[in-house]
Amino acid sequence: MEFVVKATEGRSARVFVEGKEVATIGPRGKAMFSVRSESFGDWKVELRDDGEIRPFSAEITCEGKSELALKIRNHLFFYKGAAYLLTGIPEEVRPADHVLGKRHVSRLDSFPFAGLDEVDRETWGRLRLHRGSSVGEVDGASPQEFRVTLSDELSEIGLPLSAALYLLYNSGQGARGW
Amino acid sequence: MVVIKPNRVGPFPFPKSDPEERKKGFSEVEQPYTKEQVMLEADRCLRCGTPVCIDACPVQLDVRGMMDAVANGDFQRAYHRIRETNPLLGVTARCCPQLQGLCEDACVVRWGGQPLSIGMVQRFVADWEQGGSRQPDPKSEAPTGKRVVVVGAGPAGLAAAELLLRYGHSVTIYEEAQSLGGTAWYGIPDYHLPKDVLTYEAERIVAQGAKVIRGVKVGRDISISSLLSESDAVLVATGSRDVKKLNTPGSDLDGVLDGYEFLREVYGAGLESYLNGNRKDLGSEILVVGGGDTALDCARTALRLTQGHVSVLYRRDEKEMPADPIMVKEAQEEGVEFKFLSDPSEYLGKNGKLTGAIVQAMRLGAPDSTGRKHPEPIPGQTATVRCDSVILAVGRGPDSFLAKKEGLRTGPKGAIAVDVRYTTSMARVFATGDATTGETLVVKAMGHGRDAAQRVHEYLAGLEDRHVSLYEQYYTKHTTEDAYQDMLSGREEETPPD
Ligand SMILES: Cc1cc2nc3c(=O)[nH]c(=O)nc-3n(C[C@H](O)[C@H](O)[C@H](O)COP(=O)(O)OP(=O)(O)OC[C@H]3O[C@@H](n4cnc5c(N)ncnc54)[C@H](O)[C@@H]3O)c2cc1C
Ligand code: SF4
Numbered sequence: 001m002e003f004v005v006k007a008t009e010g011r012s013a014r015v016f017v018e019g020k021e022v023a024t025i026g027p028r029g030k031a032m033f034s035v036r037s038e039s040f041g042d043w044k045v046e047l048r049d050d051g052e053i054r055p056f057s058a059e060i061t062c063e064g065k066s067e068l069a070l071k072i073r074n075h076l077f078f079y080k081g082a083a084y085l086l087t088g089i090p091e092e093v094r095p096a097d098h099v100l101g102k103r104h105v106s107r108l109d110s111f112p113f114a115g116l117d118e119v120d121r122e123t124w125g126r127l128r129l130h131r132g133s134s135v136g137e138v139d140g141a142s143p144q145e146f147r148v149t150l151s152d153e154l155s156e157i158g159l160p161l162s163a164a165l166y167l168l169y170n171s172g173q174g175a176r177g178w
Numbered sequence: 179m180v181v182i183k184p185n186r187v188g189p190f191p192f193p194k195s196d197p198e199e200r201k202k203g204f205s206e207v208e209q210p211y212t213k214e215q216v217m218l219e220a221d222r223c224l225r226c227g228t229p230v231c232i233d234a235c236p237v238q239l240d241v242r243g244m245m246d247a248v249a250n251g252d253f254q255r256a257y258h259r260i261r262e263t264n265p266l267l268g269v270t271a272r273c274c275p276q277l278q279g280l281c282e283d284a285c286v287v288r289w290g291g292q293p294l295s296i297g298m299v300q301r302f303v304a305d306w307e308q309g310g311s312r313q314p315d316p317k318s319e320a321p322t323g324k325r326v327v328v329v330g331a332g333p334a335g336l337a338a339a340e341l342l343l344r345y346g347h348s349v350t351i352y353e354e355a356q357s358l359g360g361t362a363w364y365g366i367p368d369y370h371l372p373k374d375v376l377t378y379e380a381e382r383i384v385a386q387g388a389k390v391i392r393g394v395k396v397g398r399d400i401s402i403s404s405l406l407s408e409s410d411a412v413l414v415a416t417g418s419r420d421v422k423k424l425n426t427p428g429s430d431l432d433g434v435l436d437g438y439e440f441l442r443e444v445y446g447a448g449l450e451s452y453l454n455g456n457r458k459d460l461g462s463e464i465l466v467v468g469g470g471d472t473a474l475d476c477a478r479t480a481l482r483l484t485q486g487h488v489s490v491l492y493r494r495d496e497k498e499m500p501a502d503p504i505m506v507k508e509a510q511e512e513g514v515e516f517k518f519l520s521d522p523s524e525y526l527g528k529n530g531k532l533t534g535a536i537v538q539a540m541r542l543g544a545p546d547s548t549g550r551k552h553p554e555p556i557p558g559q560t561a562t563v564r565c566d567s568v569i570l571a572v573g574r575g576p577d578s579f580l581a582k583k584e585g586l587r588t589g590p591k592g593a594i595a596v597d598v599r600y601t602t603s604m605a606r607v608f609a610t611g612d613a614t615t616g617e618t619l620v621v622k623a624m625g626h627g628r629d630a631a632q633r634v635h636e637y638l639a640g641l642e643d644r645h646v647s648l649y650e651q652y653y654t655k656h657t658t659e660d661a662y663q664d665m666l667s668g669r670e671e672e673t674p675p676d
Binding site: 011 | 277283284288289497498499622650659
């Protein structure tokens with residue numbers, strides 16, 4: 001499924017699927033954003049990890065639920081037992097070809113850890129050596145328009161993941177807005 | 179709608195000297211921008227409201243503020259924007275693989291073209307300052323009376339010392355070597371990092387008030403408990419050193435060299451001293467074994483020393499090679515040959531002297547415990563090659579000497595074990611940098627060093643329970659609407675301590 005995120009003002013954005021607006025993204029506090037959608041549900045995206053604001057990290061909750069739906073730490077997340085890396089270099093891509101253009105979401109099939117807290121310090125520093133297979137692409141015609149294409153295995157969290165990708169990897173023209 | 183200027187000023191990724199000329203010596207490969215070029219390049223920056231390039235920088239360098247200042251020709255403001263969080267600005271401008279998971283990889287201009295040449299702009303500003311426009315150091319807080327000993331003057335130790343000095347603590351650095359800069363001094367070749375740049379920036383940190391005691395190996399010449407008796411906290415930043423030993427038959431032949439020792443011999447006492455002293459005879463046919471940046475550094479150094487034929491043998495394929503692809507391309511331009519899926523299975527010799535190697539063809543099998551595809555030999559496929567030298571550059575782990583000697587608890591591969599506060603198993607002893615992670619990058623080691631220094635400062639000031647990371651401090655101050663407007667009008671606030 002392809003989500004097209006179009007920045008409006010500041011960090012706010014509108015999200016489209018097949019040309020139809022399906023969601024909005026808007027600030028709701030320091031490092032915290034709301035994603036509202038009739039078709040995909042309402043979500044909260046906090047750019048924090050265990051309470052601390054950290055780069056390329058986010059905690060995603062479905063509104064009305066207390067447990068986290070997804071936790072991204074330093075580009076990495078686990079979902080339904082598999083490890084995924086945001087903006088890594090998947091196996092099918094030559095590193096030399098990766099310096100420009102679109103970026104990938106890779107599933108790390110042989111990642112030797114089962115959860116974020118297990119990953120050791122050495123591995124955190126060398127995450128990009130873990131290649132995996134591409135299960136998503138992130139591309140954009142400009143900083144204002146950001147396209148996220150995700151394979152079916154991520155469809156249940158497709159909207160909040162696309163919103164997090166936009167908030168983490170597309171700086172846009174507006175300040176963070178809080 | 180923002181209009182993107184898609185192409186960098188000059189060639190992508192940066193202007194380089196002619197490969198045929200540059201391989202004859204050790205002069206810099208990367209060629210600087212002119213003043214006009216750097217201003218044009220900086221003006222490609224979109225001055226993003228939430229600059230993701232800064233998120234991707236381990237020391238939160240204010241890329242956006244630097245770009246805005248340079249675009250306006252204000253190199254002084256640009257210098258202070260960089261220097262605020264990065265005391266090794268000319269070093270990192272040259273050594274960071276910016277397109278590999280760092281600032282340039284993150285820059286949003288990549289969605290519509292080539293990302294900003296952040297390293298080249300930073301380099302121009304650093305060279306401008308070093309070339310005669312000397313600027314004052316960042317301000318320090320009033321003396322606190324607290325004393326910190328830093329062990330190791332590599333990038334992690336130097337960056338930590340700099341932040342601790344700015345917090346007003348007194349800092350003494352113990353360094354085993356005579357030179358400052360750690361692995362950046364002897365590991366990174368002069369054609370990539372001229373050592374006058376490193377020396378200038380390291381000495382500037384020392385001039386901020388650090389006392390440096392050189393030629394002392396902590397754990398051998400002085401114990402950590404003695405250091406604790408003269409200080410309030412000790413921060414260990416001893417880097418990586420433990421070389422992985424291979425038991426390939428023939429590894430003990432004369433002519434089979436350890437890559438790290440080779441680089442240390444060439445650059446450790448200064449390149450000139452090596453070139454004018456007893457140079458090792460490497461012959462003309464050289465094999466380098468390994469797939470990381472160290473293998474490339476060994477290959478390109480050997481090429482420059484011998485003008486011979488240099489091949490890099492790597493047991494995985496090109497796509498799996500951890501080396502920076504830009505450096506691979508540079509090496510190829512200079513004539514270094516790459517042989518992938520190849521691994522020496524035996525070194526051959528005559529009268530104790532290396533004469534050749536049996537090279538085993540490999541294929542990639544199932545992933546091993548590291549999660550990466552394991553290279554395995556293809557039965558019956560070997561070739562015998564002639565060579566005069568073999569340089570082994572197959573990776574190394576954290577320096578375990580001090581941990582073993584002093585009983586500091588270690589984790590995987592002998593790395594000094596630390597918790598989120600960078601504290602070790604010994605009271606008042608903290609650790610940081612590659613000693614705790616294994617080999618990373620100059621800027622990552624600096625980022626760790628600064629984060630650890632922040633924790634040491636909070637410990638000394640009794641603020642441990644009110645910890646705020648340097649990233650969160652940056653985020654809180656710099657990404658608000660007010661800060662954005664301040665940046666646009668050239669008045670960015672200083673990051674801590676201020
Ligand atoms: C060949 C090579 C090339 C590299 N190229 C690049 C590059 O191009 N770009 C990049 O970003 N990174 C590069 N790196 C990695 C980078 O150099 C390191 O990640 C970085 O220097 C680590 O910093 P550190 O301060 O943690 O450790 P180090 O730089 O290793 O510094 C540790 C310091 O501690 C001292 N020391 C150790 N034990 C003791 C003791 N017991 N008592 C007193 N002093 C002690 C050492 O002498 C040394 O000065 C390269 C590494 C190598 C090996
Ligand atoms: S992401 Fe690129 S365009 Fe945006 S502020 Fe950073 S360097 Fe400039």
